Amino acid sequence: MTSPESGALEAKAEAGRPESARQAVLTLNAGSSSIKAALFDRHGGTRPFLSCLAERLGSTEASVSFHDQRKALVKGPPLPADAGRSHEAMLEWLLPCLRDLGQADVVAAGQRVVHGGPMHAEACLVDEGVVAALEALVPLARSHQPHELQAIRSALRLWPGLPQIACFDTSFHASVPEVARTIALPQHITRQGVRRYGFHGLSYDWISGRLPAVLGARASGRVVIAHLGNGASLCGLVDRKSRATTMGFTTLDGLVMGDRPGLTDPGAILYLFDELGLSGQEMRHMLFEESGLRGVSGISNDMRVLMESDEPTAKLAIDLFVYRAVREIGGIAAEIGGIDALVFTGGIGENAAPIRAAILEGCAWLGVRFDPDANAVHANFLSPAGARVTAHVIKTNEEAVIARQTRAVLAGIESQ
Ligand code: ADP
Numbered sequence: 505m506t507s508p509e510s511g512a513l514e515a516k517a518e519a520g521r522p523e524s525a526r527q528a529v530l531t532l533n534a535g536s537s538s539i540k541a542a543l544f545d546r547h548g549g550t551r552p553f554l555s556c557l558a559e560r561l562g563s564t565e566a567s568v569s570f571h572d573q574r575k576a577l578v579k580g581p582p583l584p585a586d587a588g589r590s591h592e593a594m595l596e597w598l599l600p601c602l603r604d605l606g607q608a609d610v611v612a613a614g615q616r617v618v619h620g621g622p623m624h625a626e627a628c629l630v631d632e633g634v635v636a637a638l639e640a641l642v643p644l645a646r647s648h649q650p651h652e653l654q655a656i657r658s659a660l661r662l663w664p665g666l667p668q669i670a671c672f673d674t675s676f677h678a679s680v681p682e683v684a685r686t687i688a689l690p691q692h693i694t695r696q697g698v699r700r701y702g703f704h705g706l707s708y709d710w711i712s713g714r715l716p717a718v719l720g721a722r723a724s725g726r727v728v729i730a731h732l733g734n735g736a737s738l739c740g741l742v743d744r745k746s747r748a749t750t751m752g753f754t755t756l757d758g759l760v761m762g763d764r765p766g767l768t769d770p771g772a773i774l775y776l777f778d779e780l781g782l783s784g785q786e787m788r789h790m791l792f793e794e795s796g797l798r799g800v801s802g803i804s805n806d807m808r809v810l811m812e813s814d815e816p817t818a819k820l821a822i823d824l825f826v827y828r829a830v831r832e833i834g835g836i837a838a839e840i841g842g843i844d845a846l847v848f849t850g851g852i853g854e855n856a857a858p859i860r861a862a863i864l865e866g867c868a869w870l871g872v873r874f875d876p877d878a879n880a881v882h883a884n885f886l887s888p889a890g891a892r893v894t895a896h897v898i899k900t901n902e903e904a905v906i907a908r909q910t911r912a913v914l915a916g917i918e919s920q
Pocket of ligand 1: 808851
């Protein structure tokens with residue numbers, strides 16, 4: 505589906521592109537009402553030379569902003585009135601616009617996909633078969649997968665000749681041993697793929713790559729990474745490979761999150777069905793959108809808002825977030841035979857010094873020590889000299905991992 509307007513824009517972009525147009529890979533990360541897009545050099549690099557955030561899609565308040573490599577605002581063309589009405593309309597407008605602004609020749613698109621299921625241990629070229637397989641996984645990742653699939657389907661329709669690569673949040677956990685992947689349900693259920701997968705793999709992949717530079721020799725030891733954002737999970741690594749993680753079959757498991765409860769007694773879920781008469785749809789809504797920090801505080805899913813609130817329920821929500829993180833860090837450390845370093849990342853992990861401090865204090869029994877001054881400025885290295893277990897902040901960069909995996913799949917296609 506190409507509208508006359510976008511066709512004209514595309515033609516203009518083609519005509520205006522210098523012969524030396526830079527070859528680029530486009531990364532796409534589609535959320536429920538947003539799309540993050542970025543152009544990376546086709547041959548390498550971890551910073552996009554142009555990035556874009558489209559927000560509040562589907563509303564009359566839709567907006568789009570562009571940034572250059574140094575994160576300075578770039579003036580883009582005004583957003584046409586109808587481009588913000590849907591993900592597809594936005595993508596249709598966006599590609600020619602990015603090509604034009606970035607003076608770029610886009611050679612492939614890499615899409616973030618939360619759930620790859622049992623068959624996708626690494627990134628892959630998208631075709632109709634892959635779309636169908638990913639479609640079947642929608643019930644396992646309702647807050648992300650439908651929007652990502654929508655972006656994939658739109659991209660297939662809008663840019664049929666452009667190779668599209670799906671990059672999965674589950675792939676990084678392919679190295680988790682069978683015992684840690686198994687859910688203690690009957691075999692015939694396990695055989696249907698009901699097992700633990702783990703998520704946030706693009707983020708863990710990035711942090712794993714940064715460990716040698718930040719941790720030195722400890723990088724190859726036992727490291728626990730806490731990805732604390734609106735979604736939150738832990739990953740236990742040995743020699744930079746995932747061995748344990750807190751999310752499971754779906755993104756509902758593990759830590760308390762912005763809107764999700766994390767680990768919940770399955771008996772409580774049965775009770776809600778059997779005794780309180782909630783429907784499947786009501787349960788899904790409650791578990792994916794009304795629980796976690798939002799549910800406990802009754803105020804917000806946003807940690808910043810809760811930290812500024814004087815309400816006792818906001819304090820309880822924060823205390824529970826910290827309590828569960830401390831408890832699960834202990835569990836992951838047990839799974840990987842101890843801990844040499846603890847790394848924080850994600851919106852909360854990178855920015856919320858008081859939350860990090862509370863978690864680090866709770867982990868003192870593991871031998872973790874930290875310097876409050878270093879913590880206050882979100883330093884890479886938080887621990888005083890001589891700490892047996894060190895603590896760190898490392899910014900995540902999921903887009904760079906999508907770009908890297910996209911380049912790798914593209915290179916494989918081109919070498920065939
Ligand atoms: P997502 O999982 O959607 O990618 P992010 O990683 O962006 O989420 O994290 C969002 C969370 O990070 C929100 O709870 C937000 O309040 C929190 N956050 C971001 N900046 C800060 C800050 N300066 N202080 C405390 N919390 C912060």
